[in-house]
Amino acid sequence: MRRSPETTLDNSYFTLVAADFHNRMEDVGDAPYTVVGGLGLHAVTHAEEIDWDDHVVRIGNIYLPRRRESNGTVRDLDTLVHTTGTVAAYRDEMKDALGGLLVPSVFGLRPYGTPLMNTLKGLSHFTGDRYLKEGNGGEKELYWRLAGSETKIPLESLDPWRVEQDGQTVCNIPGPVAQLGAYMNRSITGMRKKDERKLTGLENVVMPNGKISDIPKEYREQFFAFLEQAEKVKRARKLGLTALKARLLKRLEEEEWAVKLAQGEHDGLFRLFTGKQ
Numbered sequence: 629m630r631r632s633p634e635t636t637l638d639n640s641y642f643t644l645v646a647a648d649f650h651n652r653m654e655d656v657g658d659a660p661y662t663v664v665g666g667l668g669l670h671a672v673t674h675a676e677e678i679d680w681d682d683h684v685v686r687i688g689n690i691y692l693p694r695r696r697e698s699n700g701t702v703r704d705l706d707t708l709v710h711t712t713g714t715v716a717a718y719r720d721e722m723k724d725a726l727g728g729l730l731v732p733s734v735f736g737l738r739p740y741g742t743p744l745m746n747t748l749k750g751l752s753h754f755t756g757d758r759y760l761k762e763g764n765g766g767e768k769e770l771y772w773r774l775a776g777s778e779t780k781i782p783l784e785s786l787d788p789w790r791v792e793q794d795g796q797t798v799c800n801i802p803g804p805v806a807q808l809g810a811y812m813n814r815s816i817t818g819m820r821k822k823d824e825r826k827l828t829g830l831e832n833v834v835m836p837n838g839k840i841s842d843i844p845k846e847y848r849e850q851f852f853a854f855l856e857q858a859e860k861v862k863r864a865r866k867l868g869l870t871a872l873k874a875r876l877l878k879r880l881e882e883e884e885w886a887v888k889l890a891q892g893e894h895d896g897l898f899r900l901f902t903g904k905q
């Protein structure tokens with residue numbers, strides 16, 4: 629019999645297994661989902677085994693990440709649904725499955741709009757995001773955009789990877805290289821101090837010897853695309869509106885009140901800048 633989430637320890641992975649989270653999300657619709665952010669990163673950096681062929685991250689009986697952050701707030705379960713359409717049904721299913729033990733934070737892929745609309749929307753964004761361009765013939769292209777700079781990235785970077793614990797599927801997450809690329813291009817400010825250890829942990833998994841040749845060949849295209857995007861933003865950050873926005877965000881990140889507000893229960897106020905729903 630499946631245990632109720634209330635009977636689990638204060639552990640995010642145990643909570644998801646007890647809630648039958650993966651199966652419930654798979655049953656919502658045709659669009660795949662991936663849990664992004666710290667929960668997926670922690671699985672990769674603390675994995676007992678990474679199966680690059682079958683897209684599986686196997687973890688042991690690890691206690692972290694806890695359901696509550698260090699500041700006492702309940703952890704967000706940041707979840708990307710691979711669609712440009714509505715994600716309301718996925719959000720509702722998450723709320724019902726988790727019962728408040730984790731806070732659902734759900735968002736989809738951004739539609740690739742006209743050049744004018746892309747520019748106007750980009751004015752308010754301080755973080756990078758994925759944009760899906762869909763042709764009339766069904767063809768699709770994926771782009772990462774931040775601060776007016778964009779780079780086409782392989783669609784394979786969206787491929788879901790399973791987190792498995794004791795033979796059970798915990799949830800889907802992005803692959804190790806896709807996670808590394810996302811953290812490389814997360815903020816208009818470049819590498820944030822709070823992300824330095826996260827990025828180092830991912831680099832140690834993806835490139836254990838510090839060489840690009842460590843990356844399995846079929847994943848190097850992803851890495852080079854994300855690296856190209858990071859270099860574009862780095863150049864743009866030196867002048868103009870991008871430089872101004874970067875300085876503003878960096879200043880806010882140094883203010884304790886702003887960090888607490890963004891990480892707490894009122895982070896919905898930042899949807900305009902982050903794209904969370």
